[in-house]
Amino acid sequence: xxxxxxxxxxxxxxxxxxxxxxxxxxxxxxxxxxxxxxxxxxxxxxxxxxxxxxxxxxxxxxxxxxxxxxxxxxxxxxxxxxxxxxxxxxxxxxxxxxxxxxxxxxxxxxxxxxxxxxxxxxxxxxxxxxxxxxxxxxxxxxxxxxxxxxxxxxxxxxxxxxxxxxxxxxxxxxxxxxxxxxxxxxxxxxxxxxxxxxxxxxxxxxxxxxxxxxxxxxxxxxxxxxxxxxxxxxxxxxxxxxxxxxxxxxxxxxxxxxxxxxxxxxxxxxxxxxxxxxxxxxxxxxxxxxxxxxxxxxxxxxxxxxxxxxxxxxxxxxxxxxxxxxxxxxxxxxxxxxxxxxxxxxxxxxxxxxxxxxxxxxxxxxxxxxxxxxxxxxxxxxxxxxxxxxxxxxxxxxxxxxxxxxx
Amino acid sequence: xxxxxxxxxxxxxxxxxxxxxxxxxxxxxxxxxxxxxxxxxxxxxxxxxxxxxxxxxxxxxxxxxxxxxxxxxxxxxxxxxxxxxxxxxxxxxxxxxxxxxxxxxxxxxxxxxxxxxxxxxxxxxxxxxxxxxxxxxxxxxxxxxxxxxxxxxxxxxxxxxxxxxxxxxxxxxxxxxxxxxxxxxxxxxxxxxxxxxxxxxxxxxxxxxxxxxxxxxxxxxxxxxxxxxxxxxxxxxxxxxxxxxxxxxxxxxxxxxxxxxxxxxxxxxxxxxxxxxxxxxxxxxxxxxxxxxxxxxxxxxxxxxxxxxxxxxxxxxxx
Numbered sequence: 001x002x003x004x005x006x007x008x009x010x011x012x013x014x015x016x017x018x019x020x021x022x023x024x025x026x027x028x029x030x031x032x033x034x035x036x037x038x039x040x041x042x043x044x045x046x047x048x049x050x051x052x053x054x055x056x057x058x059x060x061x062x063x064x065x066x067x068x069x070x071x072x073x074x075x076x077x078x079x080x081x082x083x084x085x086x087x088x089x090x091x092x093x094x095x096x097x098x099x100x101x102x103x104x105x106x107x108x109x110x111x112x113x114x115x116x117x118x119x120x121x122x123x124x125x126x127x128x129x130x131x132x133x134x135x136x137x138x139x140x141x142x143x144x145x146x147x148x149x150x151x152x153x154x155x156x157x158x159x160x161x162x163x164x165x166x167x168x169x170x171x172x173x174x175x176x177x178x179x180x181x182x183x184x185x186x187x188x189x190x191x192x193x194x195x196x197x198x199x200x201x202x203x204x205x206x207x208x209x210x211x212x213x214x215x216x217x218x219x220x221x222x223x224x225x226x227x228x229x230x231x232x233x234x235x236x237x238x239x240x241x242x243x244x245x246x247x248x249x250x251x252x253x254x255x256x257x258x259x260x261x262x263x264x265x266x267x268x269x270x271x272x273x274x275x276x277x278x279x280x281x282x283x284x285x286x287x288x289x290x291x292x293x294x295x296x297x298x299x300x301x302x303x304x305x306x307x308x309x310x311x312x313x314x315x316x317x318x319x320x321x322x323x324x325x326x327x328x329x330x331x332x333x334x335x336x337x338x339x340x341x342x343x344x345x346x347x348x349x350x351x352x353x354x355x356x357x358x359x360x361x362x363x364x365x366x367x368x369x370x371x372x373x374x375x376x377x378x379x380x381x382x383x384x385x386x387x388x389x390x391x392x393x394x395x396x397x398x399x400x401x402x403x404x405x406x407x
Numbered sequence: 408x409x410x411x412x413x414x415x416x417x418x419x420x421x422x423x424x425x426x427x428x429x430x431x432x433x434x435x436x437x438x439x440x441x442x443x444x445x446x447x448x449x450x451x452x453x454x455x456x457x458x459x460x461x462x463x464x465x466x467x468x469x470x471x472x473x474x475x476x477x478x479x480x481x482x483x484x485x486x487x488x489x490x491x492x493x494x495x496x497x498x499x500x501x502x503x504x505x506x507x508x509x510x511x512x513x514x515x516x517x518x519x520x521x522x523x524x525x526x527x528x529x530x531x532x533x534x535x536x537x538x539x540x541x542x543x544x545x546x547x548x549x550x551x552x553x554x555x556x557x558x559x560x561x562x563x564x565x566x567x568x569x570x571x572x573x574x575x576x577x578x579x580x581x582x583x584x585x586x587x588x589x590x591x592x593x594x595x596x597x598x599x600x601x602x603x604x605x606x607x608x609x610x611x612x613x614x615x616x617x618x619x620x621x622x623x624x625x626x627x628x629x630x631x632x633x634x635x636x637x638x639x640x641x642x643x644x645x646x647x648x649x650x651x652x653x654x655x656x657x658x659x660x661x662x663x664x665x666x667x668x669x670x671x672x673x674x675x676x677x678x679x680x681x682x683x684x685x686x687x688x689x690x691x692x693x694x695x696x697x698x699x700x701x702x703x704x705x706x707x708x709x710x711x712x713x714x715x716x717x718x719x720x721x722x723x724x725x726x
Binding site: 063 | 474
């Protein structure tokens, strides 16, 4: 059913650049930051060689990168940017404004530890920090998925029910700089799949239906002062929009399967071995590969272990999570970001909250791991599974939150 | 050369692009500057606005005073947003998805959004050469948040963060030479203007719109509230600012500096130049400078004004 695809040796960043190229993006603006830089470098090559018609604006900061994307998207253009860690932190203010203006910008975030101390390696503290910014957040596992997800992201964000920006994350260095075989769809197949961005229309009393863009013939005011009499309603609309993204993410995942032969679970969660599992690990990003490897090994030895990879973090798939895990006795939630003074890491808190109303629920532990790029080898995952198996036998948890791999 | 001719009879027929009903204070210079700039537009135009008085008071949801497409994103990024619009226009036109042959982009920012928090985005946009006009309406402090000092506040002025104290009598530093910083970027067009010299302002706005590449207009924008003066003095104080050479009118076009309007007349006839006290004495923010112990500050301001004026005259080729 799917078409013949070209296999290319690409790292994650290059795979993202290829997706952006094929999506016929009108506007790209970015600022260099390790480990995102290769995305913009590769894309600059496409621009310099006339392989794209995109307007590429290499700005003087990440704050301006997203600001320029807002201007472009408000004019009706399809806009893309990429960043990491401190770059994302610098554009923080604009991250929230992009979603409140309901502009379907796509941003690749190459996950890297936030300073300080300064560190260039992977953890999820950057994107987790803006998990409540009303952006859709999809965490990818490898370069192939990063490529596939960027293509899907334009369809999701631009869907008339959604109209929100989408953040596609890939683990710094582990995905961004690791060479993998990536299947690239033919240009025209991607072009047909994403189409051209069609701005939504709005009904204005006395003026009829007009496109929701900056258009001199149909002047609209974007970003007015919005006080206590309307601000709240507009924020509720953002809640509604991200809820409406749920079926859209699933639908696009299925549609993409038809053209590529690839899909990622139901678009939200991907599971392995959960049918009969007594213990399970929840994980995001590239570490899912290690967890799956260890789970397979343990299952071969007869242990009933499974895993769930959380692909879409926003909107959070609480129903899917509960359905997949309610029969499991012990669940370990892996968080690659700190939780200073919190009940646990962000994934842990969401998971526990999802189970609160359930009668049947597992014991749930939190493993904080991999901060600042700390290696997470199979031995470490094995140790976690062993502990979880013990909890599933005894029903007792000695400590809810643990740091994996810390000296 | 600009084909734009100022014909007041014709201009009067042009639809208002900033409509009545906005909530800027009586006597505020900003809407006068904006209306004059928009009088000089030549076709489809999009306005970008930095956070500030102008943005807040013209767009309280669900109302808007703007009769053209308008966008506000944040305080420090008007130039970056304008960059995005300008560049995306080129892409959409190239791809056959733009119904307009051209769209002019005008960004408005106050002194806080331009001298201080927005200068990075502005400098970046200048360096990249985006084709847009940036208009600074300079009311010389953060008026929207309650009269705090900015990089555009002049020496001696009392603001809520540089109060006229017994030890420190108002702001200690001079204004940042913002328009000269714009010139230092070697952009095609930079000018200063006031709402009192409106023919000059409209002519400059049109030039700024017509040049290819970035243009910058530094517009003097009196604030009766923050300057502690009656609202009816806005136009008068603008004239005096020019007459005292506190705010000279000039333009920089493709490497050539020229004095314009009243400032050119003053350069040719120095007797027209008024002492700085004429400017200071009308405003409550400078009241403390007239105490005997602060007279030296007035002298210092006068010396600085003279220095800047002489330096400017040397650079200008039309005197």
